[in-house]
Amino acid sequence: MYKILTLNNIALAGLERLPRDRYEVASEFQHPDAILVRSHAMHGMALPDTLKAVGRAGAGVNNIPVAELSQRGIPVFNAPGANANAVKELVIAGMLLGARNIVQSWDFARGLEGDDETLHRQTEAGKKNFAGFELPGRTLGVVGLGAIGVKVANAALALGMNVVGFDPDITVQRAWQLSSQVQQATSVDDLFARSDFITLHVPLVEGTRGLISAQRLRRMREEVVILNFSRQGIVDDEAMVEALDSGRAYAYICDFPTNLLKNHPRVVTLPHLGASTREAEENCAVMVVDQVRDYLENGNIHNSVNFPEVSMPRNGGVRLGIANANTPNMVGQISTALAEAGLNIIDMLNKSRGEVAYTLIDVDNEVSAAVLERIGAISGVLAVRLIPGTVPEHESEAR
Numbered sequence: 363m364y365k366i367l368t369l370n371n372i373a374l375a376g377l378e379r380l381p382r383d384r385y386e387v388a389s390e391f392q393h394p395d396a397i398l399v400r401s402h403a404m405h406g407m408a409l410p411d412t413l414k415a416v417g418r419a420g421a422g423v424n425n426i427p428v429a430e431l432s433q434r435g436i437p438v439f440n441a442p443g444a445n446a447n448a449v450k451e452l453v454i455a456g457m458l459l460g461a462r463n464i465v466q467s468w469d470f471a472r473g474l475e476g477d478d479e480t481l482h483r484q485t486e487a488g489k490k491n492f493a494g495f496e497l498p499g500r501t502l503g504v505v506g507l508g509a510i511g512v513k514v515a516n517a518a519l520a521l522g523m524n525v526v527g528f529d530p531d532i533t534v535q536r537a538w539q540l541s542s543q544v545q546q547a548t549s550v551d552d553l554f555a556r557s558d559f560i561t562l563h564v565p566l567v568e569g570t571r572g573l574i575s576a577q578r579l580r581r582m583r584e585e586v587v588i589l590n591f592s593r594q595g596i597v598d599d600e601a602m603v604e605a606l607d608s609g610r611a612y613a614y615i616c617d618f619p620t621n622l623l624k625n626h627p628r629v630v631t632l633p634h635l636g637a638s639t640r641e642a643e644e645n646c647a648v649m650v651v652d653q654v655r656d657y658l659e660n661g662n663i664h665n666s667v668n669f670p671e672v673s674m675p676r677n678g679g680v681r682l683g684i685a686n687a688n689t690p691n692m693v694g695q696i697s698t699a700l701a702e703a704g705l706n707i708i709d710m711l712n713k714s715r716g717e718v719a720y721t722l723i724d725v726d727n728e729v730s731a732a733v734l735e736r737i738g739a740i741s742g743v744l745a746v747r748l749i750p751g752t753v754p755e756h757e758s759e760a761r
């Protein structure tokens with residue numbers, strides 16, 4: 363029985379894909395085989411020895427100690443693109459919230475008092491304070507052209523905006539999805555200089571922390587609107603408030619309330635709602651549960667943020683999954699240990715990513731605990747696992 367620990371609510375549509383005769387799912391477990399998580403902060407959490415995989419039902423993994431898990435030979439999976447449409451829709455809404463002063467004017471309307479005639483008079487007198495501007499012809503700068511950034515860029519073009527994008531590491535897949543009308547910025551600063559709206563769609567890593575700084579805000583266009591549906595920390599909040607107070611920036615729309623931001627008259631903060639739609643929650647849960655399950659049951663790796671893509675069909679042999687340091691002669695040492703135990707290799711796949719390598723091996727006979735121990739003792743082996751059984755055919759087809 364596999365034990366799955368959930369650290370956040372994971373959509374039922376995903377959890378239902380874990381057959382009850384093989385999986386127990388609970389929000390408290392001493393010895394889980396895998397963890398399913400959304401934004402729960404895992405840094406500093408004691409990681410159980412039984413842990414084999416972590417599945418992030420979403421995109422960002424900055425709440426997960428990925429480096430520590432890599433060192434322990436544990437893959438972290440996420441759900442690339444599964445919530446991208448939800449975020450795109452909120453970003454488009456965010457541009458309109460900013461350009462049309464919707465939140466401020468709604469607050470004004472809710473605060474009106476008196477009979478309807480009085481309200482009508484106050485409405486007509488007050489509306490001039492909330493006059494906004496329109497999107498067509500304005501330029502949107504999109505920083506990060508991944509799953510979300512590409513969708514936002516294409517949607518903004520459809521609204522009549524000019525779009526300029528920047529992503530030095532755009533993938534071929536995303537480049538194919540991006541409209542050819544999106545102009546390429548040569549740098550983040552070039553993008554900032556050309557944009558009336560700026561939207562951020564990058565992960566929070568050291569290189570993106572403080573990407574929007576006081577210095578950069580000073581070089582942006584007058585009355586820029588900034589949207590941050592990526593992460594807190596990518597924008598310097600104090601610098602942002604200064605830019606708003608001085609009138610240099612027009613509005614800041616973000617998904618991360620802080621005490622400094624939440625009541626500012628030119629800021630709209632939403633409670634981290636980007637991925638909170640039924641569709642996105644289900645897409646993420648289904649994707650990540652399938653990936654974690656395929657790893658637990660077959661050792662295959664799909665959409666991991668720290669391990670290579672590895673997939674090998676099951677041919678009836680006894681399967682071993684080995685995570686090891688990406689250094690010379692690891693496969694040689696592992697196959698020697700198997701040969702010395704009289705085991706013949708039927709099939710094998712070894713792939714690497716950065717400092718980590720992963721080897722799937724099917725052998726022709728049972729593997730004893732002593733052999734597993736011997737492989738585990740090879741210097742550089744991070745984790746070794748006997749992967750029991752094969753998945754019944756009708757289930758592997760369904761996935």
Ligand SMILES: NC(=O)c1ccc[n+]([C@@H]2O[C@H](COP(=O)([O-])OP(=O)(O)OC[C@H]3O[C@@H](n4cnc5c(N)ncnc54)[C@H](O)[C@@H]3O)[C@@H](O)[C@H]2O)c1
Nearest residue numbers: 421422506507508509510529531563564565591592636637
């Ligand atoms: N508000 C929400 O609820 C919500 C929902 C989903 C994702 N997010 C956040 O949005 C981020 C992006 O999500 P995604 O699904 O598009 O991820 P993604 O991995 O598909 O795309 C991220 C892109 O950013 C690019 N990038 C990285 N550093 C960059 C830099 N310095 N300059 C320019 N581009 C850079 C990468 O090359 C990649 O193409 C996530 O990491 C997460 O933090 C927030």
Ligand SMILES: O=C(O)[C@H](O)COP(=O)(O)O
Nearest residue numbers: 400401419420421422637
């Ligand atoms: O990175 C993500 O996918 C989003 O920030 C969504 O986070 P959530 O799953 O906690 O809503």
